[in-house]
Amino acid sequence: MKILKRYLPAFIYVFLICFFACTYLYAKEYKEYIKVGILSNQKSLNLASDKKYYFISNNKKYRLSPGKINIKIKNKEAVILNKSYKLPIEFVSSKCFLVNGKIYRGNIIITASSKDNNSIINKLKMEDYLKGILPRESSASWNQETLKAQAVISRTYALKNMGRHEKQGFDVCSQVHCQVYGGASCETKNCNKAVCETDREVVLYNDELAQTFFHSSCGGHTEDPNFVWKWNTKTPEYLKGIKDDYCKDNPHQTWTTTLPETTIREKLIKVGYKTGKIQKISASGTTPAKAAKEIVIKHSKGTLKLNSYVFRCAVSADKIKSTLITSIKTKNKNFIFEGKGWGHKVGLCQWGSKTMGDKGFTYKQILEFYYPKTKVGKIKYANK
Ligand SMILES: [Zn+2]
Numbered sequence: 001m002k003i004l005k006r007y008l009p010a011f012i013y014v015f016l017i018c019f020f021a022c023t024y025l026y027a028k029e030y031k032e033y034i035k036v037g038i039l040s041n042q043k044s045l046n047l048a049s050d051k052k053y054y055f056i057s058n059n060k061k062y063r064l065s066p067g068k069i070n071i072k073i074k075n076k077e078a079v080i081l082n083k084s085y086k087l088p089i090e091f092v093s094s095k096c097f098l099v100n101g102k103i104y105r106g107n108i109i110i111t112a113s114s115k116d117n118n119s120i121i122n123k124l125k126m127e128d129y130l131k132g133i134l135p136r137e138s139s140a141s142w143n144q145e146t147l148k149a150q151a152v153i154s155r156t157y158a159l160k161n162m163g164r165h166e167k168q169g170f171d172v173c174s175q176v177h178c179q180v181y182g183g184a185s186c187e188t189k190n191c192n193k194a195v196c197e198t199d200r201e202v203v204l205y206n207d208e209l210a211q212t213f214f215h216s217s218c219g220g221h222t223e224d225p226n227f228v229w230k231w232n233t234k235t236p237e238y239l240k241g242i243k244d245d246y247c248k249d250n251p252h253q254t255w256t257t258t259l260p261e262t263t264i265r266e267k268l269i270k271v272g273y274k275t276g277k278i279q280k281i282s283a284s285g286t287t288p289a290k291a292a293k294e295i296v297i298k299h300s301k302g303t304l305k306l307n308s309y310v311f312r313c314a315v316s317a318d319k320i321k322s323t324l325i326t327s328i329k330t331k332n333k334n335f336i337f338e339g340k341g342w343g344h345k346v347g348l349c350q351w352g353s354k355t356m357g358d359k360g361f362t363y364k365q366i367l368e369f370y371y372p373k374t375k376v377g378k379i380k381y382a383n384k
């Protein structure tokens, strides 16, 4: 009895820890379906299915024969076969849908957040969504291990960013802001295989989903995100940046771009920086990844100092391919920028990952290299 009294508080303590741990693990199931915004503000939409299908509006089900219909969308309503129905409307079929000529797995939802704002949403299983991501975010002809690494990080990224477009009624958009999604039209055998072979696998850090940022080519060293964007987070150790020799022979390793002074000035003014005639542009300071910390612009009205990533995005992220700027020269009325790498340089370097795969590394070794101290784990989807 004495022993029981003595150890009872400890038993209660252990019981409570186990109880909360179980509740926590249970809460870590993830939604199996994702809503992807594929189009916005459409006045008209062509939709087709070669099987019988139906749509739901206002909790009522309306059946349609196989074939193509045109839908007119106006004022939170949709006109289908000359009848008006209240939005949101969800189309359901046992087969794929064709929306404006593009194939999509899953359901199609038309919703309106206001009188003039509507969204066309593709609701589908996460694993099917990834099949429409891989060929757009990677290259279908790349080796299988590299594609598998991409499947794992794209899945992790999508799960981590669920609900990013909640206000618009969907989880993620289909553009580069989230991940580029091409629907079932862009699927390939190799990419689908990479998704299936990594079924439900994600990158975990301390048992949480990691922030699996990725980019095209790092130019020799990946970057700490705190030098790129203000994300008000202490950089976790797996994102601090690593030296990368694997991408050194890729076709985008070095770049040169020539921009007229007037173009740079106009672009800076457009995003709110009052800039006079530009006399000199120079890079100032270096990050641990050897990128420029700041860009200093001497102009007729003064001097402007900008974070190099802000400068790159303001002027042209397509032309100034990275912040690893190695030289800035002036010629006539132009500025000539030279640099290395392509993209924000944070997280996995896709060209380096390709070389690693070609050399025989497995996808888990690739992920371990670019996100040190993380591990690959399998998640559960909630059965709803
Ligand atoms: Zn987005």
Ligand SMILES: [Zn+2]
Binding pocket: 217, 218, 219, 220, 221, 244, 245, 246, 247, 248, 349, 351, 352
């Ligand atoms: Zn690299």
